[in-house]
Amino acid sequence: MSxxxxxxxxxxxxxPGDDKxxxxxxxxxxxxxxxxNKGGPGAKxxxxxxxxxxxxxxxxxxxxxxQAQLAIKECENAVKIxxxxxxxxxxxxNMLDRMVSTHNxxxxxxxxxxxxxxxxxxxxxxxxxxxxxxGVLYFDKRMIGKAGEWLKKAEKLIRERSNIAVFTKDAxxxxxxxxxxxxxxxxxxxxxxxxxxxxxxxxxxxxxxxxGLMLSQQAPLPSVLSKDTILTEAGLRxxxxxxxxxxxxxxxxxxxxxxxxxxxxLLSRKDIDWQV
Numbered sequence: 683m684s685x686x687x688x689x690x691x692x693x694x695x696x697x698p699g700d701d702k703x704x705x706x707x708x709x710x711x712x713x714x715x716x717x718x719n720k721g722g723p724g725a726k727x728x729x730x731x732x733x734x735x736x737x738x739x740x741x742x743x744x745x746x747x748x749q750a751q752l753a754i755k756e757c758e759n760a761v762k763i764x765x766x767x768x769x770x771x772x773x774x775x776n777m778l779d780r781m782v783s784t785h786n787x788x789x790x791x792x793x794x795x796x797x798x799x800x801x802x803x804x805x806x807x808x809x810x811x812x813x814x815x816x817g818v819l820y821f822d823k824r825m826i827g828k829a830g831e832w833l834k835k836a837e838k839l840i841r842e843r844s845n846i847a848v849f850t851k852d853a854x855x856x857x858x859x860x861x862x863x864x865x866x867x868x869x870x871x872x873x874x875x876x877x878x879x880x881x882x883x884x885x886x887x888x889x890x891x892x893x894g895l896m897l898s899q900q901a902p903l904p905s906v907l908s909k910d911t912i913l914t915e916a917g918l919r920x921x922x923x924x925x926x927x928x929x930x931x932x933x934x935x936x937x938x939x940x941x942x943x944x945x946x947x948l949l950s951r952k953d954i955d956w957q958v
Contacts, residue, residue, distance in 0.1 A: 740756045821869075
């Protein structure tokens with residue numbers, strides 16, 4: 683039984699009521715049976731890329747959780763699969779290069795800030811400021827889930843300080859903290875839009891959320907959706923087909939879109955089997 687079938691069955695064990703997983707397993711097992719039954723001299727051979735999908739998506743999931751080294755390792759695995767199959771590498775190599783360069787650019791500052799944050803002898807206001815700055819650092823790295831985690835932590839600290847300011851009737855502190863709170867809520871709203879655009883599989887239905895950043899429910903936020911929110915033209919529209927996360931480098935503002943052609947070329951090829 684293939685690795686993909688085992689992974690889906692393990693996921694089904696965790697979520698036994700997921701009908702989509704059940705349907706995918708049925709399709710995969712049928713496909714494996716067909717592959718075993720054919721294979722004669724004239725059989726048409728397709729390139730199996732389900733493992734590439736797994737490595738590609740897992741790499742981005744690790745990145746969004748702040749685990750850069752694991753993300754880079756999984757991306758290298760994805761590169762190997764395309765290279766072994768003699769498929770175009772431009773987009774996935776761009777992704778790997780961006781991960782490595784971003785990790786190297788920020789790793790020392792990140793380590794220093796986290797070390798400072800772990801110290802207990804810090805004033806409440808300085809802790810709020812540092813927590814927010816760490817969230818901004820992860821946003822600069824486009825680690826969307828990790829950025830949300832730290833911004834929500836800063837939001838919680840502000841609420842706690844606000845309660846104290848209200849109790850002590852410190853009007854100036856209340857005003858400053860309220861401005862900080864509004865700013866962080868705006869940041870979380872923006873992150874929600876990025877999550878919808880970049881952390882959901884390209885073939886998901888319009889408006890479906892990814893499984894990354896979960897905004898706190900204490901203050902409802904407006905939905906951030908537009909026609910450009912999800913890559914609906916990527917080609918993999920069948921809900922049974924493997925679902926690729928949107929192209930990684932697109933989440934960076936300086937992306938010139940040069941690797942976009944590779945992305946659509948790969949998805950539109952007829953000699954690739956995305957289910958095996």
